Every structure is written in C-alpha cells, then in structure tokens.
Amino acid sequence: MKYLEYAYNLYPSILKILKYLVGASVFLWLIVFTYLNVIPSSKNCYHAAILQKQKLLEETPSPRIIITGSSSAAFGINSTILHNDFNLPVVNMALDSDLGSSFMLKQLEGHLQPNDIVLLVVDYQTSQKGNLLPQLITGDYLSEARDWRSSFTLSERLNGHLAYYWYISRSFFLSIWDMAHISKESSFSNVYTSRGFDSKGDLVSHLGQPPYFKNSLPALVVDSTLNQQIEEVNSFNRYATQKQAKLFWVIGSCSQGYFEQNQKAIQQYESVLNNTLFCPIIGNSLTGVMDDALYFDSQNHPNAEGRKIWTYRIVELLDSFDF
Structure with missing residues (x-):
C-alpha cells in the first residue's frame, strides 16, 4: 500500500x-x-504578400507610382484613385512598419526606372532597422529579402529568433488545428492574410469590417535614430535622382487622439525632417490626421472612409508638383 x-x-x-x-x-x-x-510556410500568412508585391514591382511597366513604407500605406491608400488621377500604374509595396525603412528601401534598389515616382510613407513609430521577427518571416517566402535585413545586436538577434521559433510553433499547430476543421478563422484573422491584397497591392480585407480600434495609444519618442534614418533616406534619394526617378516622403496617417497625445514629440519629429531631409515632403504632420472613428484597428490603419479621405489629400498635394 x-x-x-x-x-x-x-x-x-x-x-x-x-x-x-x-x-x-x-x-x-x-x-x-x-x-x-x-x-512549409503558410501561403496565406500576411507577410507572404511580399511575394506578390515583389512580382508587381518587377512586372509593372515604368513610369509608375511606387508606394512603399509603413502599414498605414497598406491599409490607408487607395491606389485606384492615384491611378485615375495621374494615369500611371500604381504598385503598393507597403506591408509592415516593423520591417523598418532600411528594409523597405533596399527592396526597391535595382528596380527604379526613369520617371518613376516613389512615395515613402513612414509612420512615426517606424524605425530605420525595424524588428528582426518580420524580417525573418518574409525571408521564408522571398529569399532575396534575407539580404535586406538590418544589423542587430546579439540580444536583439536572440530575442528575434526566439520570437520566430514561437511564431512557427504556433503557426504549425494552428495549421493542424485548421486542417482538422476544429476551429474557424475569425473575421479579424481574415484581414491579416496575403489574400487580403488587391491587384495593385492595397490591403482591402479590412474594408467593411467592424472596428477594432480601442484607443490604446503608444507614446512617441524621438531620438537620434531618426537622424540616422533620414541619412539613409537621403542616400536613397541620391540614388533615385541618378536613376531619374523622384522620391517623396509622406508622413503616415494617424488618429486625432494619437496626434494630440504626442503633439510635442510630433513637432520635434517634423522639425528634424524639415531641417535634414533632402527629398520633398508631401504635406505636413496634419495631412494624415483624421478622426479616431476613421480607423480600423490601430491609430495608423484607416478604414474605408478614412482611406478615401487620406488618398484624396495626397493626390491634391501631389498635383502641385511638376513630374
């Protein structure tokens, strides 16, 4: 016993x-x-859209409008409006703010042609080097993307790879779960999928979806890394000029609540841009600011109505430039 x-x-x-x-x-x-x-990586993963966007970039004839940058441009720009106004094909390369502006610009190197117009849309929280996790994920789908990764510290690499292995573990078991028809995808997960992009590269899967925006707004901190980011953009601007292309900086869209909460930091951010950036800036910090009700799930992701308003503002400002 x-x-x-x-x-x-x-x-x-x-x-x-x-x-x-x-x-x-x-x-x-x-x-x-x-x-x-x-x-095998899921073909429906949000970051798998880098494949179709790269194909668009390689196959769309010049001259064209190329949109790259943060997720506000993926969610918030209607490329059809741009196409109709300027009578130019439009390629929307924007995907994820956390890829970093360095990654975004490297993706365009070797692809600019004379008279191309590049709109670099940068959300306030978008850094130069970004985060390793989305850079690792995109490398699973597009081998060239591995060459666009930034340099990270040992600690950042360890954290990034741990997050990556957690991500693939979770994705692996969720794929088994889905194959067994045990659960259905939520409407929210149907938004963040490679199937959510249209033929021009715009994300459209969030249009008509109920809002998820909870006004949980992060604080903006402006530090010396912004100057390093601008230096790299200035270098890319010189490259674009050599290719007879035109680069524009567009401050990403943000909700009124976020703008008011971070107004002092935003003024500092805009001052640094105006004093150190060589390429033209489309509008100013107020151009992309709209009522909180015009956002889908974050302060940077316009809904259908916000998308239309912001795009028309960009078009009106671009019309004042001589291409």
Missing part, C-alpha cells in the same frame, strides 16, 4: 516532467525542420 501511495503522490510530478519533455522535443524538432525546410 505504501508503494501505491508513493507512486500516486509522484504521479503529478511525473506528468509535469513528461509534458515538459514532449514540449521541448517538439520545439527542438520544429527548429530542425525549419532549417531543413520541412515545415
């Missing part, structure tokens, strides 16, 4: 150890499978 009681008392501990061993084994195998390319 004592042996039975002892075994019974050990049972919870043994169960915990077994769960840990199984979890660790699965995690390690996922790492191995990833490097061996045994686990």
Whole structure:
C-alpha cells in the first residue's frame, strides 16, 4: 500500500516532467525542420504578400507610382484613385512598419526606372532597422529579402529568433488545428492574410469590417535614430535622382487622439525632417490626421472612409508638383 501511495503522490510530478519533455522535443524538432525546410510556410500568412508585391514591382511597366513604407500605406491608400488621377500604374509595396525603412528601401534598389515616382510613407513609430521577427518571416517566402535585413545586436538577434521559433510553433499547430476543421478563422484573422491584397497591392480585407480600434495609444519618442534614418533616406534619394526617378516622403496617417497625445514629440519629429531631409515632403504632420472613428484597428490603419479621405489629400498635394 505504501508503494501505491508513493507512486500516486509522484504521479503529478511525473506528468509535469513528461509534458515538459514532449514540449521541448517538439520545439527542438520544429527548429530542425525549419532549417531543413520541412515545415512549409503558410501561403496565406500576411507577410507572404511580399511575394506578390515583389512580382508587381518587377512586372509593372515604368513610369509608375511606387508606394512603399509603413502599414498605414497598406491599409490607408487607395491606389485606384492615384491611378485615375495621374494615369500611371500604381504598385503598393507597403506591408509592415516593423520591417523598418532600411528594409523597405533596399527592396526597391535595382528596380527604379526613369520617371518613376516613389512615395515613402513612414509612420512615426517606424524605425530605420525595424524588428528582426518580420524580417525573418518574409525571408521564408522571398529569399532575396534575407539580404535586406538590418544589423542587430546579439540580444536583439536572440530575442528575434526566439520570437520566430514561437511564431512557427504556433503557426504549425494552428495549421493542424485548421486542417482538422476544429476551429474557424475569425473575421479579424481574415484581414491579416496575403489574400487580403488587391491587384495593385492595397490591403482591402479590412474594408467593411467592424472596428477594432480601442484607443490604446503608444507614446512617441524621438531620438537620434531618426537622424540616422533620414541619412539613409537621403542616400536613397541620391540614388533615385541618378536613376531619374523622384522620391517623396509622406508622413503616415494617424488618429486625432494619437496626434494630440504626442503633439510635442510630433513637432520635434517634423522639425528634424524639415531641417535634414533632402527629398520633398508631401504635406505636413496634419495631412494624415483624421478622426479616431476613421480607423480600423490601430491609430495608423484607416478604414474605408478614412482611406478615401487620406488618398484624396495626397493626390491634391501631389498635383502641385511638376513630374
């Protein structure tokens, strides 16, 4: 009886150890499978859209309007309006703010042609080097994207790769879950998918969806990294000029609440731009500011009505330039 009681008392501990061993084994195998390319990446992943956007860039004839930059441009620009006004084909390359402006500009190198117009749309929180996780994910779909990654510290690389392995582990089990028809995708997950982009590269899957914007607004901090970011943009502007293309900086759209909360930092941000940026700026910090009700799920993602308003503002300002 004592042996039975002892075994019974050990049972919870043994169960915990077994769960840990199984979890660790699965995690390690996922790492191995990833490097061996045994686990296929989901073609419907939001970042998989980099494939179709790259194809658009390579196949759309010049002269053309190329939009690149932060997610506000993916969600908030209607390329059809631009096309109709300027009678030029439009390619919307914008995907994720966390890719960083350096990644975005490297993606265009080697593809600019004479008379191309590039709109670099930069949200306030978009840094030069971005975050490693989305850069790793895009590299799974487009091998060239691995060359566009920024340099990260050892700590940033460790955190980025841990986040990546958590991401693929979660994606792997969710794919099994979905294949078993155990759950249905939510309307929100149907927005963040590569299927959500139209033929010009605009994200349209959020149009008509109920709002998710909860007014949880982050604070904006302007530091010396902005100067480094602008230096790289100035270098790209010289490259664009050599290619007889034209580069414009567009401050990303943001909600009225975010603008008011961070007004002092935004004034500092705009002052740095005006004093150090060589390429023309479309409008100013107020150009993309709209009522909070015109945003879908964050302070940078306009809904259908906000998208139309912001695009027409950009068109009106672009009309004043001589291309």
